[in-house]
Amino acid sequence: MSTLKVVSSKLAAEIDKELMGPQIGFTLQQLMELAGFSVAQAVCRQFPLKGKTEAERGKHVFVIVGPGNNGGDGLVCARHLKLFGYNPIVYYPKRSERTEFYKQLVHQLNFFKVPVLSQDEGNWLDYLKPEKTLCIVDAIFGFSYKPPMREPFKGIVEELCKLQDRIPIVSVDVPTGWDVDKGPISQPAINPAVLVSLTVPKPCSTYIREKHTAHYVGGRFIPRDFANKYGFEPFGYESTDQILKL
């Protein structure tokens, strides 16, 4: 286990609650925008387009979006990736009716001409071919996931596990299906090529294989005293970067 400072799923939820509580007053939309923006930046850092052939540049970034806020990060990430010159496609099998906000994020993707596939789009796996796909962004579940996984996500994750040796997976905050605190306790498990921890890494991040998984932290939105209150130091982001490679 590494010495990386981590916070439990319970504390992560408390941090979120306080940031969006009456004293501090961030809105979910604000934090999600910064979270999704940092994931897009991590994709750019890890898979730069500069110097790549036209065929490479045209590959899809396949963003799989879950029903909660982790999925919201994925919707935002896809929009920024398009602005950064990538070719994102979103797969959104179970759309959240919880807030109007998620619908607005989908409208924004339509505005940017980013395709958004639904569950009845039986051909989602057709987009996942090493020759056509740069990477997969796993924005299915984050720190509120409680096993066992229900359909349709169980089947989706099983397919991702079969593909992950050929197409790199970028997991947002928590590799989907991992226990937030105990790591990959059920099989098959996603083994991400990139993990982007948001605000502060969760305990499961200590179970990544360091040689295999590039680990970034993103979600640069808290001051030092707030971080210290929750027992960690702020991360040493450089300049205007929204991510830091750990």
Ligand SMILES: NC(=O)C1=CN([C@@H]2O[C@H](COP(=O)(O)OP(=O)(O)OC[C@H]3O[C@@H](n4cnc5c(N)ncnc54)[C@H](O)[C@@H]3O)[C@@H](O)[C@H]2O)[C@@H](O)CC1
């Ligand atoms: N402060 C932060 O770090 C921020 C975190 N955000 C993101 O928010 C995430 C947490 O969001 P949420 O609390 O909405 O939770 P998640 O997005 O982790 O998951 C909740 C959703 O998953 C479903 N679900 C849970 N267990 C399931 C199972 N076994 N099978 C099927 N469905 C299941 C729930 O019904 C719910 O719809 C973080 O991981 C992060 O990605 C950002 O959006 C905002 C800022």
Ligand SMILES: [K+]
């Ligand atoms: K995830």
